[in-house]
Amino acid sequence: SAALTQPPSVSVSPGQPARITCSADELASQYAYWYQQKPGQAPVVIIYKDTERPAGIPERFSGSRSGTTVTMTINAVQAEDEADYYCQSADSSGTYVIFGGGTKLTVL
Amino acid sequence: QLQLQESGPGLVRPSETLSLNCNVSGGAIRKSSDYWSWIRQAPGKGLEWIGSIYSSGTTYYNPSLKGRLTISIEASKNQFSLKLLSVTAADSAIYYCAKRGGIVVVPGALGRAIDVWGHGTMVIVSS
Numbered sequence A: 001s002a003a004l005t006q007p008p009s010v011s012v013s014p015g016q017p018a019r020i021t022c023s024a025d026e027l028a029s030q031y032a033y034w035y036q037q038k039p040g041q042a043p044v045v046i047i048y049k050d051t052e053r054p055a056g057i058p059e060r061f062s063g064s065r066s067g068t069t070v071t072m073t074i075n076a077v078q079a080e081d082e083a084d085y086y087c088q089s090a091d092s093s094g095t096y097v098i099f100g101g102g103t104k105l106t107v108l
Numbered sequence B: 001q002l003q004l005q006e007s008g009p010g011l012v013r014p015s016e017t018l019s020l021n022c023n024v025s026g027g028a029i030r031k032s033s034d035y036w037s038w039i040r041q042a043p044g045k046g047l048e049w050i051g052s053i054y055s056s057g058t059t060y061y062n063p064s065l066k067g068r069l070t071i072s073i074e075a076s077k078n079q080f081s082l083k084l085l086s087v088t089a090a091d092s093a094i095y096y097c098a099k100r101g102g103i104v105v106v107p108g109a110l111g112r113a114i115d116v117w118g119h120g121t122m123v124i125v126s127s
Helices: none
Strands: A009-012 A018-023 A033-037 A044-047 A061-066 A069-074 A083-090 A097-099 A103-107 B003-007 B018-025 B035-041 B047-054 B059-061 B069-074 B079-084 B093-100 B114-117 B121-125
Touching (some): A044 B114, B035 B069, B035 B114, B047 B093
Antiparallel strands (some): A018 A069, A083 A097, B035 B093
């Protein structure tokens, strides 16, 4: 079945930027969404419709797109940002949900 | 504020049926234009969309589970449910119920994001 491609892991030092990419052909016609999941917790949406940030999400989180690749960037990473990050989109109909495999962000 | 809560047995025997309910509070499930969804996460693994149901009752299932899966709404109880037949150890996971935004543009909504999640319930398939 279709899936979004993410790097399994990203490591970054505190205060440095972290970038996590997500790519798939389905992104040509569908928005991407990003979720943060900390251990033992349910995921939380941090970016919606490629670039929008929900209320309450820190400004250091941002999203961008280039063709069929979307990127979630954390400017000036903090220790509390260590988590798993998932991108999500849908098939061309918008109905069937697709997740990326997840990226473990480690703050060194 | 909308809240979701999963309930159901934590242990299911192989070849039997996994049944979970999701209680919705803070909003009427039938009046919603959203998609009520189930998502699971095997231990140490990523998120897997199981399926969704619209308030009208129309269902959408992950093709990998179709044939074993039923998602339904019980409007009188303001809850939706999942039934997964003939489970194996591979079905052991944390099961989340969640709300995904619908097509109708709602002011303040997050598009089609999965914006409300239950806490999740662990289901182990074992004899």
